[in-house]
Amino acid sequence: DAKTTQPNSMESNEEEPVHLPCNHSTISGTDYIHWYRQLPSQGPEYVIHGLTSNVNNRMASLAIAEDRKSSTLILHRATLRDAAVYYCILSTNLMYSGGGADGLTFGKGTHLIIQP
Amino acid sequence: NAGVTQTPKFRILKIGQSMTLQCTQDMNHNYMYWYRQDPGMGLKLIYYSVGAGITDKGEVPNGYNVSRSTTEDFPLRLELAAPSQTSVYFCASRLQGVNTEAFFGQGTRLTVV
Numbered sequence: 001d002a003k004t005t006q007p008n009s010m011e012s013n014e015e016e017p018v019h020l021p022c023n024h025s026t027i028s029g030t031d032y033i034h035w036y037r038q039l040p041s042q043g044p045e046y047v048i049h050g051l052t053s054n055v056n057n058r059m060a061s062l063a064i065a066e067d068r069k070s071s072t073l074i075l076h077r078a079t080l081r082d083a084a085v086y087y088c089i090l091s092t093n094l095m096y097s098g099g100g101a102d103g104l105t106f107g108k109g110t111h112l113i114i115q116p
Numbered sequence: 117n118a119g120v121t122q123t124p125k126f127r128i129l130k131i132g133q134s135m136t137l138q139c140t141q142d143m144n145h146n147y148m149y150w151y152r153q154d155p156g157m158g159l160k161l162i163y164y165s166v167g168a169g170i171t172d173k174g175e176v177p178n179g180y181n182v183s184r185s186t187t188e189d190f191p192l193r194l195e196l197a198a199p200s201q202t203s204v205y206f207c208a209s210r211l212q213g214v215n216t217e218a219f220f221g222q223g224t225r226l227t228v229v
Contacts, residue, residue, distance in 0.1 A: 032214045043120075043206050043220030044159070051215070087158065091214040103149070103174075104208075104218055106158035 004088045009111040012078050020073040020110055022088030027068050032091040034104065035062065035073045037084040044087065044106075047073065078114050085109040118142050122207050122221035129197040129228045137192040137224050139207030147210045148190040149174075149218070150182065152203040159206060165190055166212070197228045 005023040012018045024033065035047040048055055048062045050071075055062040061074040075082055087109040123138045141148065146167045151159035161174030165184040179201060181193040190209075194201060204225050210218040 030214065036218075043208075043223050044218075045220065046217040049215065049217070103161065103164060105161065105175075106151070108158045 003105075004090060004107055006086075006088050006107065006110045008108065009113065011113040011115060013115050014080060015077050018075040018078045018082070018112065020075075020086050020088075020112065021070065022072070023070045024088070024090055025069045027090055028092070030092075033062065033064060033068075033071050034089045034091050035060070036087045036089065036104075036106075037082075038087070038109070039081075039084045047086070049091070078112075080114050080116060083112055083114045085111050120207055120209055120219050120221040122205075122224050124224060125222065126225045127227070129194075129226065131197060131199065131228060133197050134193070134195050135197070135226075137194075137205055137207075137226075139190045139192065139221060140188050141190075141207075141209040141219070142188065143209060143219065144187060145209035145219075146187065146212050148184065149208040150180070150190070150192045151206045151208065152176065152201075153206060153223075154203050162192065162205075194226075199228050202226060202228045 032049050032051050034049040036044040037047050038044045048060050050062045063072045087106050089104050120141045149164045150162040153159045160176045162180050163174050163182040165171045168184050168187050171182050171184050184190050204223045206223050207221045208218045210216045
């Protein structure tokens with residue numbers, strides 16, 4: 001299984017940038033790096049994903065290391081509504097029963113705390 | 117668009133009872149998933165389906181069953197509820213491919229007493 005390592009928690013101040021790190025040293029060449037976040041009492045929601053190049057969207061930016069063994073999710077200006085658990089996931093082929101399928105394997109994620 | 121809809125939102129079951137958690141999506145996604153999330157933990161995959169008529173086990177399938185008779189619906193069945201199945205259950209869907217976005221439902225909070 002391709003796995004990711006994230007800090008358990010991080011704290012930041014409102015309206016400041018936040019950099020959430022993720023290590024994925026066993027990533028394979030075809031694995032996409034996905035980020036999801038889960039607000040309290042809600043289902044996970046998609047944030048961003050990428051393969052090799054840095055990516056930007058309206059929610060965040062994703063910076064991917066040249067060797068692809070790590071990545072960083074960047075929230076440019078955190079708000080209180082960004083307080084959530086952020087999951088870094090490698091979208092890869094599931095092999096639980098040999099059938100295989102594209103899947104998302106969640107770790108524990110990073111609990112992001114935003115201080116007003 | 118409704119996206120992924122799960123019912124019920126909350127349920128309390130007695131040990132040994134059975135129930136079906138419903139999940140439906142209106143995005144014509146071929147891939148659907150069931151996850152469970154225990155307090156303070158990440159999501160664990162129970163079952164998944166790559167299309168109508170095709171299902172497969174995930175990481176924690178014991179005590180559950182699924183079916184996929186249509187593209188839209190992917191119900192999860194608990195036959196003999198146990199306290200260890202107390203959890204929040206999430207259904208998700210996406211188009212085939214490692215570079216596609218997954219959409220999640222709002223979850224079903226199940227308590228087995």
